[in-house]
Amino acid sequence: MSEILVVGAGPAGMMAAIKAAENGASVTLLEKMRIPGRKMMITGKGRCNITNAADISEIIRNISGNGVFLNSAIRQFTNEDVRTFFEGQGVATKVERGMRVFPVSDKAKDVVDAMVHRLHELDVRIETEVEAEHIQVQHGCVCGVQTVSGTCYQADVVIVATGGASYPKTGSTGDGYRMARELGHTVVPLRPSLVPLETEEKWVHDVTGLSLRNVRIGLLVDGKPAAEEFGEMMFTHFGVTGPIILSLSRTASLFLDGKHVVELALNLKPALTPEKLEMRIMRDFGIYRRKTLKNGLVDLLPHKLIGPILDFAYLDPEKPIHQVTAKERHRLVETLQEVVLTIKQTRPLAEAIVTAGGVSVKEINPKTMESKFVRGLYFAGEVADVDGYTGGYNLQAAFSMGYVAGIASARSGENA
CATH class of the missing domain: 3.50.50.60 (FAD/NAD(P)-binding domain)
Structure with missing residues (x-):
């Protein structure tokens, strides 16, 4: 034996x-x-x-x-x-x-x-x-x-x-x-593989614990697409985690080791074309036409995310909705479909x-x-x-x- x-x-x-x-x-x-x-x-x-x-x-x-x-x-x-x-x-x-x-x-x-x-x-x-x-x-x-x-x-x-x-x-x-x-x-x-990612951006700390479903994230390496995932993610005090982040992390760690610029492009509304997303925004604006911009997005976004999104779109959250221009609306659409996060490193092995x-x-x-x-x-x-x-x-x-x-x-x- x-x-x-x-x-x-x-x-x-x-x-x-x-x-x-x-x-x-x-x-x-x-x-x-x-x-x-x-x-x-x-x-x-x-x-x-x-x-x-x-x-x-x-x-x-x-x-x-x-x-x-x-x-x-x-x-x-x-x-x-x-x-x-x-x-x-x-x-x-x-x-x-x-x-x-x-x-x-x-x-x-x-x-x-x-x-x-x-x-x-x-x-x-x-x-x-x-x-x-x-x-x-x-x-x-x-x-x-x-x-x-x-x-x-x-x-x-x-x-x-x-x-x-x-x-x-x-x-x-x-x-x-x-x-x-x-x-x-x-x-x-x-x-490290299947590991959370740390971001340069500090605003993620303010939305710690926020989970997002049905979002798409593209991994960019030196500005070029390298991978993409659809599903769930979560913000943390140091950056991002969740199933789609973990799936992208192996590729991210490989390029971070090579001293490349690694970014995540977050599409919050991937199921909608830009045209349909703008129509959705216009519908919400019609409902909340007497409100300010920050209060007109409550049906579209989690409360914690409204401030950062308006900030990225260079829009005043206190601006009355009826004063929002078409150009500003287009900018909001573009932001909702591409929020870029810079990855500085993975979490430790x-x-x-x-x-x-x-x-x-x-x-x-x-x-x-x-x-x-x-x-x-x-x-x-x-x-x-x-x-x-x-x-x-x-x-x-x-x-x-x-x-x-x-x-x-x-x-x-x-x-x-």
Whole structure:
């Protein structure tokens, strides 16, 4: 029986341990935190968006960081397989807007508990509060792991599933990158992905907490369009966040690193042509013709946003509506459909939902997740240079990589 060590009890690590054990291996799961699945507990705002119900090609497209590398893994363990696995463990699932898949209970804890229960069923040894320090190698093959405390665990196979470098309080402190480098692997520079953005403009502080729905945001790099998203966003004391901001943040961080000028062009009324928007404004002005300009936009905009919009349009908020000229009205239309925010930086990597960068996928076998440099060494999950948009894509990637690594490592251990 092969001895397999899995380092990291996140989604990829737990799935790898489960599949390795199901395929006859003796498995020990090492976790530096007190309990497994700490980061999973907070995903999806504590609801755990386990996958996405889109077709496989769409899932791969939404794994913006090296999704093609995962083509084989995701086809081996699909989104339907993920749902079947959890439903087999008593966790019913449901599909929500954007094809996001959640547990019916809306509790991430149920997802984690299901995986831990399955690990116990398979007699996987779970060693918590054990921090791996070095992967031991002899003659080009893995032979074990040395921990920070000095304890050595012998193994035929080591699966590194230590996560990224975001949310370090959950245990994701980048240990896997260091261990991979020690063994000769290339670590693609780390960047925050799915992270809020800080703006130069100070007025956003005055609208902190304001959420907007059905808006469109274009990402501009040196004044040229680079990406676009439609959906929800929110203003914060430092800038902007929300689903569409997080989706744009990976591209934003890439260009910010290159010292480009990065801006967001916000269209507050993307469903309307300029002509129809002007007709809508004229209708509201007819209703509020005896009011001032700031009171004539109450049906069109959230109260907090009226002042900034009038300011951008160079319009006096106290001006009587019946005195507003056609030229001023055109200026208001243009402003409503393009509010430009300058991005000065992302929030820190520690606050990112996902880490972009990691162990180069060029050095990992996509069909097995085994290292191309060291026999018996496997990588799964966010430690590899793989990351996706919000919507369940990152957990799908982790589960698929863990599945493949678990099965392949059990089989390789038998042949070792």
